[in-house]
Amino acid sequence: MFIFDAHLDLAMNAMEWNRDLRWTVEDIRKSEQDLTDKPDRGKNTVSFDAMRQGNIGLCVATQIARYVKPENPLPGWNSSQQAWAQTQGQLAWYKAMEADGFIKQITDKATLNAHLKSWEEDRENTPIGYILSLEGADSIIDLDYLEKSYEQGLRAIGPAHYGPGTYAFGTDSVGGIGAKGKELLKKVQSLNIILDATHLCDQSFWETMNAYQGPVWASHNNCRKFVNHNRQFSDEQLLELIDRDAVIGTALDAWMMVPNWQRGKSTPEKMGVTLDLMVQNIDHICQLAGNSLHVGIGTDLDGGFGTEQSPSDLDTIADLQKIPELLRNKGYGTEDISNIMHKNFIRFLNKTWK
Structure with a gap:
């Protein structure tokens, strides 16, 4: 089945972890077997080849x-200017991968549907489609830079990541959006950029919902019902997103899937972390919505973790193809x-990109 993955940190892996995603997962792992600077060295799960094997044609x-x-x-970086320059280096990598024929940027309804048609008719020779998103808005020096980003193809933005940010407060912090955050939201809405609610702390989440009326999704978020932490969304937050016709992408970071995970100590096998827990989150959102129209896949694979902190029945991103059968069993x-694996996010984009 065709899969849309709503959250992959591809450029971060290329530019900060020095992974050439044109290699196979196995070759990347071999190249890192003697490295110890990160817990997930030699345990990566994502490459362009693995995405193709898993029919993940759009992300x-x-x-x-x-x-x-x-x-x-x-x-992090000591100035927003340095942060901006880092995002520009990441953009340059995406463009280099486009020039090499591995990926293609999707920016509007026409390019989206042309890509889907091409992938269906000639998957082998069609580059993987990608929609550019900014995770955490701290690199936006001022709103003129948001316009520059939009011209470069940016189509989604999360106001915050971890901790206190320039425009909002994120995971493991407490605070609101303030005047700067409201100005950002106004500009985001005027440009018809998708707001990614992922990582907003509770106060910033609700202030954002009160201030913003444009398109919103949560690209990689699980349910607080199962892991009681501010990184996950409460049922009240999920219902707010559902009411706004949002789609919530479920993620595969083990600590977000099972309670009491201890980084560096817990293992997926001992904690019983499998893809069934992703299905558990998917099902909960479907039950809240009363239908299957508001949930999808947003794995966050290789988002600072590898197989040491992923479901035990997932070796590479290609194993997402196990999910349809798990859903059938449910x-x-x-x-x-089909809604969950790709149609919901594609329907959302077609509605947003009029």
Whole structure:
């Protein structure tokens, strides 16, 4: 089945972790077997080849660069200008991969539907489609830079990532959007950029919902019902997104899937982390909505973690093809499964890109 993955940090892996995604997953792992700078060295799950094997022909691919003020203990750049330059390097990598024929940027309804037709008719010779998204808006120096990003193809943006940001407060922080955040939202709405609610802390989430009326999705978010942490959305937040006709992409980071995960100590096998837990999150959102129209796949694979913190029955991203059968076993029919695997996000884009 064709799969739309709503969140992959492809450029981060290429530019910061020095992974050539044109290689196979196996070759990338071999190249990292003696590296110890990151817990997921030699445990990556994503490459263009693996995406093709899994029929993942369309994804949302990110730019990401955090600007941290002196009092912020998180890693990041010391100025928004440095963060902007980092996102531009990431964009240059995407463009180089386009020139090499591996990927193709999707920016509007025409390019979206032409890509889907081409993939269906000649998958082997069609580049993987990607929609450019910015995870955390700290690199937007001022709103003129948001316009520049839009001209470069940016079509989705998350106001915050982890901690306090320039425009909103994110995961593991508390605060609202303030005047700058409201100005950003107004500009996002005027440009018809999709707002990604992922990572917004509760206060910033609700202030954003009150201030913003444009298209919104949550590219990679699970349910607080199963893991009681501010990174996940409560049923009230999920219902708000459903009411706004959003789509929520479910993620595969183990700590978001099972409670009491301890980084560096817990293992997927011992904690019982499998793709069934993704289906559990999918099913919960469907039950809240009363239908299968508001949930999809947003794996976040290789988003700072690898197989050491992924479902034990997933070796590479190609194993997403196991999900349809798991959904069938849960009682989902073919149309519902198609909605979840790709149709919901594609329908959302066709509605947004008039």
